[in-house]
Amino acid sequence: xxxxxxxKIELGKQGVFVTTIEELYNWGRRNSVWPMQFxxxxxxxxxxxxxxxxxxLARFGAEVFRPSPRQADLMIVSGxxxxxxxxQVVRLYNQMAEPKYVIAMGACAISGGPFKQGYNVLKGIxxxxxxxxxxxxxxxxPEALIQAFMTLxxxxxxxxxTGENRPRHLNAEAQGEFPVPVQGAHDLEPASNPGxxxxxxVIQ
Amino acid sequence: MKTVEEIKAAIEKAVPGAALEIIANPSPxxxxxxxxxxxxxxAVASFLRDDAELAFDFLSNVTGVDWPDKEIAEKVKVxxxxxxxxxxxxxxxxxxxxxxxxxxxxxxxxxxxEAVYHLYSVEKREGPLVLRMRTVNRTDQVELPSLTPLxxxxxxQEREIFDLFGIVFTGHPDLRRLLMWDEFTDHPMRRxxxxxxxxEYEPTxxxxxxxxxxxxxxxxxxxxxxxxxxxxxANAEAGA
Numbered sequence: 001x002x003x004x005x006x007x008k009i010e011l012g013k014q015g016v017f018v019t020t021i022e023e024l025y026n027w028g029r030r031n032s033v034w035p036m037q038f039x040x041x042x043x044x045x046x047x048x049x050x051x052x053x054x055x056x057l058a059r060f061g062a063e064v065f066r067p068s069p070r071q072a073d074l075m076i077v078s079g080x081x082x083x084x085x086x087x088q089v090v091r092l093y094n095q096m097a098e099p100k101y102v103i104a105m106g107a108c109a110i111s112g113g114p115f116k117q118g119y120n121v122l123k124g125i126x127x128x129x130x131x132x133x134x135x136x137x138x139x140x141x142p143e144a145l146i147q148a149f150m151t152l153x154x155x156x157x158x159x160x161x162t163g164e165n166r167p168r169h170l171n172a173e174a175q176g177e178f179p180v181p182v183q184g185a186h187d188l189e190p191a192s193n194p195g196x197x198x199x200x201x202v203i204q
Numbered sequence: 205m206k207t208v209e210e211i212k213a214a215i216e217k218a219v220p221g222a223a224l225e226i227i228a229n230p231s232p233x234x235x236x237x238x239x240x241x242x243x244x245x246x247a248v249a250s251f252l253r254d255d256a257e258l259a260f261d262f263l264s265n266v267t268g269v270d271w272p273d274k275e276i277a278e279k280v281k282v283x284x285x286x287x288x289x290x291x292x293x294x295x296x297x298x299x300x301x302x303x304x305x306x307x308x309x310x311x312x313x314x315x316x317x318e319a320v321y322h323l324y325s326v327e328k329r330e331g332p333l334v335l336r337m338r339t340v341n342r343t344d345q346v347e348l349p350s351l352t353p354l355x356x357x358x359x360x361q362e363r364e365i366f367d368l369f370g371i372v373f374t375g376h377p378d379l380r381r382l383l384m385w386d387e388f389t390d391h392p393m394r395r396x397x398x399x400x401x402x403x404e405y406e407p408t409x410x411x412x413x414x415x416x417x418x419x420x421x422x423x424x425x426x427x428x429x430x431x432x433x434x435x436x437x438a439n440a441e442a443g444a
């Protein structure tokens with residue numbers, strides 16, 4: 001139930017603060033998204049630059065990079081995900097507490113990038129875990145990461161507490177754990193999680 | 205700077221029975237290399253390291269090379285006895301005549317794996333000396349002696365060669381895969397390595413990738429064709 005914007009401003013002038021639980025809850029969540037402190041390749045350097053004084057990701061409430069998945073809300077997959085590393089990335093995601101979000105940063109994390117045809121690189125982390133925001137670029141500039149962060153904040157802001165499309169952590173039936181791929185004799189098994197990533201149909 | 209010939213002579217003097225071969229490099233750099241037999245490799249290498257004259261105290265680089273089986277076609281002149289009508293003899297009769305015939309013979313030169321070591325001497329400011337070692341074949345006799353006990357810098361590089369080429373270094377203190385995971389069974393840098401077929405989604409495919417994608421799509425749609433979903437348009441995923 002949304003409060004009329006004009007009425008809210010009018011009441012504010014009279015010293016009355018009106019809000020909804022949903023608005024308050026999402027306001028708190030979107031302004032304290034703590035990313036997990038881990039980087040996979042050169043995109044991580046841009047991510048570090050984003051957090052430092054010049055770009056200052058702290059303005060968006062994400063200044064605390066947590067070195068433990070238990071304390072993190074956001075996983076920034078910054079860099080090439082090799083097939084050797086992919087099970088560990090999925091396992092770290094599983095270890096994060098709900099609510100949790102993923103930004104796939106850079107060409108490698110979203111598709112494999114320049115290493116796409118390599119035998120040892122995963123063609124996008126979205127094959128195994130649900131990705132909220134994809135950023136292209138090789139590497140993306142800090143502005144692009146900030147843009148992705150703001151996009152994620154808008155997404156969090158738009159989530160309702162009840163109803164069919166409520167976020168996963170408010171839905172008792174939705175599962176927040178995703179199968180960790182097994183490193184097989186020739187390749188990762190399975191090659192993708194069909195529940196997360198159905199093979200896209202190319203129409204030409 | 206000592207030449208490879210001088211070093212070879214010094215080794216042969218110090219290590220009796222060492223089988224050595226100079227492999228010439230025809231390029232302008234002229235960086236000739238020295239092939240050593242695996243069974244005397246450790247003796248030769250420890251001489252190169254400990255000799256006061258040479259003092260190769262620094263192993264800079266180790267790499268692997270895969271030489272697959274090679275088919276060589278050569279023209280050979282063969283003596284043959286052929287039945288033939290001969291001039292001057294009675295017409296209609298044939299005689300056995302020796303004849304030289306040119307024939308194309310094909311033979312297969314068996315492949316092998318090779319480890320290449322680049323040695324430098326920091327003390328003498330010399331180098332590189334390129335050492336090569338070859339395995340017997342590419343399948344079951346792939347052992348080479350490890351030089352890690354002599355130069356610690358070889359440790360990870362020999363592990364990498366073991367991982368990517370499949371050369372087994374005997375005497376290596378910790379021979380495990382370095383880049384790929386332990387359960388992996390292939391050797392990706394070998395010429396006959398078959399990559400995993402994960403070409404299900406290639407939005408901007410071209411050249412080799414386009415071919416592999418089409419092959420993947422064809423293999424994927426085959427079981428579908430035999431099933432009941434025949435009404436589906438076949439060109440939707442053809443990826444032409």
